[in-house]
Amino acid sequence: MVSFANRTQEVAVNNTHGLRENTVSTRDISIWASNLPSTALFGTDGIRGQVGELLTAPLALQIGFWTGVVLRSHAANPGPVILGQDSRNSSDMLAMALSAGLTAAGVEVWHLGLCPTPCVAYLTSETHAIGGVMISASHNPPQDNGIKIFGEKGTKLAPALQGEIEEGLRGLHTLSPGINNCGRHFARPELICQYAEALQAPLADVNFAGMKIVLDLAWGAAVGLAASVFKTMGAEVICLHNQADGDRINVGCGSTHLDLLKAAVIAENADIGFGFDGDADRVLAVDNTGRTVDGDYILYLWGQRLQRLNQLPDNLIVSTVMANLGFERAWNRVGGKLIRTPVGDQYVQAEMLHSGGMLGGEQSGHILCRHYGITGDGLLTALHIATLTKESGLTLAELVEQSFQTYPQLLRNVRVENRDRRMKWQECEPLRNAIATAETAMGNAGRILVRASGTEPVIRVMVEAEDAQLAQYWTENLVKTVQMHLAE
Known part of the structure; x- marks a missing residue:
């Protein structure tokens, strides 16, 4: 009591x-x-x-x-x-x-x-x-x-x-x-089966027979579920890191470390690979050539499919300030509209509900499609990307090549253990001055995003520019400023 x-x-x-x-x-x-x-x-x-x-x-x-x-x-x-x-x-x-x-x-x-x-x-x-x-x-x-x-x-x-x-x-x-x-x-635990059935229900007519798919489950939350869902739909499945292991979850594998997945896709001559994070609410893909297909490409390809089905109101996609400028301009060229939010799938979701958007997500692989789910879902996203690849008659690499070219975008994480200092980084005058100088120097040729991570003890520095050397120069400049004035 x-x-x-x-x-x-x-x-x-x-x-x-x-x-x-x-x-x-x-x-x-x-x-x-x-x-x-x-x-x-x-x-x-x-x-x-x-x-x-x-x-x-x-x-x-x-x-x-x-x-x-x-x-x-x-x-x-x-x-x-x-x-x-x-x-x-x-x-x-x-x-x-x-x-x-x-x-x-x-x-x-x-x-x-x-x-x-x-x-x-x-x-x-x-x-x-x-x-x-x-x-x-x-x-x-x-x-x-x-x-x-x-x-x-x-x-x-x-x-x-x-x-x-x-x-x-x-x-x-x-x-x-x-x-x-x-x-x-x-x-x-028996309720988990209801979730698995709900993932497959909208794709009841889809058959992955003839597709070889590699899944990197990151020793995490999807190890008991992902392979069986793909196999039920007819795919030949090869799994990496597919046991629940609390000592190794996310270590050198999954959506944040794709090298082993890329190697497996090439070695197995697979059609596609999917790398999940530890709780499987995000996913990144690897095409048949071993190339990373991030959230920007996933949103573009899925958005085009929903456009063709007249299921994308106002041709709107909601993404974050991290979305690549190449993605945004390509989506605009096909009649699309992109709304940016702060980083975090909760902000994407809130904007989707506010604007009536049906598709949104993050470059990192949090993808939300309100036709099929209510939150970011890595397994749901993987099933639909495999579906559109199968239905297109093309390889995922061919679909990506027909979409857009990304602008050079560098992201560096600077570890800042002091939480108060990290969350109040805007009070650091040298860093504010360094950002202003970089923005003035790049003008319309690039953009800068500095933010404190809401999930890790780091400050993230992102610089995007039409020229790779320009992005590299200002990234290094800003990283050194954070290290000098906040990291210690």
């Missing part, structure tokens, strides 16, 4: 010895809350950080509790929270802590176990769930983890509700939970 009499939280915990009570006072909460970073916990994709430093079991317990309180307070009817996780060694610990917090808040938990992030989003939207939680740090290394929270419609939780959860974590919440009973925890 949970009560807030005298501002004291009492959490009932079941163990093998029966029922006992743990009492956490407001003073206790204020002690650990004071150790939280002064900047916002929620980044562009949930709460993410190194396990044992930012992400601990006590914090996950509190995140679960306040997530449950906030979701319940905004739900029209009672329902469960869908909980999923990737293969990281810390995911079990965080799942148990989050479930303890959610059930302490009076919420029922349906635990899927290992599954892709979009599976949690889909099942949240298709059941009477009041929300969903995915434990994953996406493409980050094994020592990191993260907590992604979805609202009852399966979309990323609104910033206002994230703010309410954070107020609770910092001991600032005035909301009275009004909890009389603890929720219960149920293992529901």
Whole structure:
């Protein structure tokens, strides 16, 4: 039972010895809350950080509790929270802590176990769930983890509700939970099959017979699902890194490290390869020549197909400030319109809902198509790119060659461990001056984007220019400025 009499939280915990009570006072909460970073916990994709430093079991317990309180307070009817996780060694610990917090808040938990992030989003939207939680740090290394929270419609939780959860974590919440009973925890891995069926349903007439497809599953969340879906649709499938391995997730493989996938596609004479990240909400492709096909090309090719089917309102694609200028100008030439958002699939999704756009995504491989899904989905995207390749009668390399040429674009990550300094980089006058100088020098021949990552302890420096040497020069200049004034 949970009560807030005298501002004291009492959490009932079941163990093998029966029922006992743990009492956490407001003073206790204020002690650990004071150790939280002064900047916002929620980044562009949930709460993410190194396990044992930012992400601990006590914090996950509190995140679960306040997530449950906030979701319940905004739900029209009672329902469960869908909980999923990737293969990281810390995911079990965080799942148990989050479930303890959610059930302490009076919420029922349906635990899927290992599954892709979009599976949690889909099942949240298709059941009477009041929300969903995915434990994953996406493409980050094994020592990191993260907590992604979805609202009852399966979309990323609104910033206002994230703010309410954070107020609770910092001991600032005035909301009275009004909890009389603890929720219960149920293992529901069988629900994952519903997600797999939903992926294939729109492609019921498609047969991949004769196609050889290589999948790099990054030791992550899609290892139990991706190969079977492609095989069911008739493809010959070759898998890399296809076991759940928390020590090796994303290490030298997957969507951020495509070299092994490229080599396998060439060695196997495959038609296409797909590299997923750790939670399978993003994917990059490799064509039959071993060339990377990033999110810009995926959006262009999928956009053209939807254009032909009259399924792309206003010929609109929503992407981010990272989208290559070559992609934008090519899309304009075929009558298309591109809207740019800040980096982060939540911003792309928000703009799509605002503008009525049906296709959007990021260069990094987060692709959203509202005809078929409600969130970025690597497996869904891979199935549709394989489909349009099969139906075209051309190779993926031929499709890419007929699309556009990218402008030289360099992206460098500069590690900045100090979170406050990283998130407030705009206050660094030498860096502001260096950016202004570079923008003036390049004029209309290029563009610059400097931003703090919302998922990793880095500042990203991107320079794009018509001339590769120009891009290289200003990239090096800005990287050195960040290293000199922020990295130490």
